[in-house]
Amino acid sequence: xxxxxxAFLGFGNVGQALARLLLSKREQLQNAYDLAFSVTGIAxxxxxxxxxxxxxxxxxxLELMRTKARLEALSTISPTPGPEEFIRNCxxxxxxxxxxxxxxxxxxxxxxxRLALQTGMHAISANKGPVVHAYQELTQLAHxxxxxxYFESAVMDGAPIFxxxxxxxxxxxxxxxxxxxxxxxxxxxxxxEGGESLEQAIAYAQSIGIAETDPSGDIDGWDAxxxxxxxxxxxxxxxxxxxxxxxxxxxxxTSSSIQDALKLGKRWKLVCTARxxxxxxxxxxxxxxxxxxxxxxxxxxxxxxVTFETDVLPALSIVEGNPGTDTTxxxxxxxxxxxxxxx
Numbered sequence: 001x002x003x004x005x006x007a008f009l010g011f012g013n014v015g016q017a018l019a020r021l022l023l024s025k026r027e028q029l030q031n032a033y034d035l036a037f038s039v040t041g042i043a044x045x046x047x048x049x050x051x052x053x054x055x056x057x058x059x060x061x062l063e064l065m066r067t068k069a070r071l072e073a074l075s076t077i078s079p080t081p082g083p084e085e086f087i088r089n090c091x092x093x094x095x096x097x098x099x100x101x102x103x104x105x106x107x108x109x110x111x112x113x114r115l116a117l118q119t120g121m122h123a124i125s126a127n128k129g130p131v132v133h134a135y136q137e138l139t140q141l142a143h144x145x146x147x148x149x150y151f152e153s154a155v156m157d158g159a160p161i162f163x164x165x166x167x168x169x170x171x172x173x174x175x176x177x178x179x180x181x182x183x184x185x186x187x188x189x190x191x192x193e194g195g196e197s198l199e200q201a202i203a204y205a206q207s208i209g210i211a212e213t214d215p216s217g218d219i220d221g222w223d224a225x226x227x228x229x230x231x232x233x234x235x236x237x238x239x240x241x242x243x244x245x246x247x248x249x250x251x252x253x254t255s256s257s258i259q260d261a262l263k264l265g266k267r268w269k270l271v272c273t274a275r276x277x278x279x280x281x282x283x284x285x286x287x288x289x290x291x292x293x294x295x296x297x298x299x300x301x302x303x304x305x306v307t308f309e310t311d312v313l314p315a316l317s318i319v320e321g322n323p324g325t326d327t328t329x330x331x332x333x334x335x336x337x338x339x340x341x342x343x
Contacts, residue, residue, distance in 0.1 A: 001034050004340060007041035007054070007092035009083060009112060009122075011098040012127055013151075013209075014064055015042075016328035019058045026335065033337055041090030041214040043070055043083055045099070050075040051090050062213050083108070087115050094339070096332055097125040103222050103242055117141045117149060122339045124332055126153035131230040134240060149338035153331030155181060155227045162310050163320075163338060165235050174235050176275040179306030180299050183225040183323065184211045184218035184251050185270040190260045190300045193267065198251070208303060220249035221270065224285040228272040231306070236274065238281040246284040253287055266291045269299075272306075295299035295319075299306060 006022075008015045015216065022029075022037065029035040037054030047064070050056060050071040057074075064071055072079055080086045095116040099109055106129030113123045113130055117138065124171055125131075128196050130138060131154050152162050165172070184205050193203035202219065205211035214338040217223050225245040232240040250270055261268050266289045274283040290296045301307045307317040320327070 001030060002340070003036040003038065004094055004336075005040045005092040005155070005243050006037050006094050006096065006336075007039065007043075007087075007090040008095045008123065009043050009086070009095055011044045011065065011071075012046070013060070013325045014098045014100065014328050014332075015096065017325040018098075018332050021326065021329045021333055023058055024181045029337070032343060033316050035337070035340060036155050040092050041086060042074070043080075043086045043090075043217055044071060044077070048072045049080055049086050051080065051086070053091050083112055087112060087119060092121055092123045093335060094124060096336075097123065097127055098332070099127065100302075101127055101129045101145050101226070101237045103226055105297075106130045110134045110138070114141065115140055118148055120145060120147065122147045122336075124147070124335045125151045126328055126332055126338065128154035128226050128230050130231055132240070135230075135233050136239065146333075150335035150339050153328045156306065156318070156320050156326060157231055158327040158330035158334065159304075159318050159320040159323075160316065160334070161306065161318060162234060163334065167338075169310075169313075172312060174276070174308055174310050175233060176192060176309040177306055178271060178273045178296070179267055180296055181272045182218055182221075182224040183304055183338055184215065184284075185221075185224070185303035186299065186304065187302045187310055188219070189250065189253070189258070189268055189270070190317050192253070192255055193262060195255070197255055198253065221247045221256070222249075222284045224270055224272050225283075228274060228283050228285055232274045232283055233280050236281050238276075239335055240283060241283065244283070246282075246286070248286045250287055259280065261289055264289075266267065267297055270295050271296065306324060 041051045048067040048070040069086045076277050108131045109127045116123045138149045146334045188201040202215050229240045229242045271288040274286050303320045303321045
């Protein structure tokens with residue numbers, strides 16, 4: 001049985017969900033995949049860092065986070081002054097990165113993932129910023145190091161999009177995709193159909209932890225644009241930055257426009273599209289009216305969908321129903337299994 005040392009860079013909701021999932025799946029990982037693990041490091045921005053080369057108890061780390069205590073209680077070496085030193089000193093085989101996204105340039109996550117790969121670690125990330133700003137660099141570096149840079153959770157949480165094309169759809173050529181990729185705006189629009197104003201729907205999304213205190217990244221279409229750029233960059237082999245995606249958010253939609261659409265038997269959705277025209281790829285995020293004949297019509301709440309059109313498969317759709325942090329954590333776990341069993 002192969003034992004891997006794991007480290008967490010970021011231990012918020014997603015990191016903690018992954019920790020619980022690893023604990024619940026420990027026996028299955030051993031029996032089905034001949035995988036064992038220990039956790040040698042956890043680094044957070046608010047609760048400190050801990051490193052123990054012998055391995056620390058995840059249950060204890062989760063309890064410290066629950067009580068808002070410092071993680072240094074689990075550390076057997078002197079505290080490191082920052083994330084770079086943490087990566088260098090944690091002595092791990094796999095780094096799970098789940099820090100907040102930076103739409104502009106993907107930093108500092110890009111630097112952290114680069115350092116992890118240079119240090120000989122598999123880099124498993126839930127962060128879409130590095131995908132759109134450094135995918136080719138990090139993938140080439142991983143190959144040179146004999147390691148993997150995987151990021152299934154960057155788009156549609158744990159739904160197998162990147163791994164589907166990487167492993168199950170060889171020699172396929174993606175021509176176009178259409179989808180709903182931002183859960184927050186889809187929930188907001190669903191709530192507005194129920195009679196709430198835009199502001200009320202945003203407040204509800206914030207109250208359940210779906211929307212940030214500043215919801216502009218979702219409402220103005222930035223999150224959807226980054227995810228669209230990530231899919232184009234990886235699946236269409238056409239590097240695309242978020243600012244190159246034509247972008248319109250949902251601020252212009254009013255309660256009356258939502259209700260008028262319902263009277264016509266249609267719904268407003270924030271639709272992400274990308275299409276290949278010759279050697280170029282054009283991408284757009286924009287509110288669109290969809291009818292019952294569209295696969296997007298029945299996707300409500302925090303659910304999402306993407307439909308791919310390829311040279312041999314005319315329409316292949318993936319729908320994810322009401323995901324949460326557990327599904328995001330599953331994407332990280334799946335990447336861990338796939339990275340280690342493929343070398």
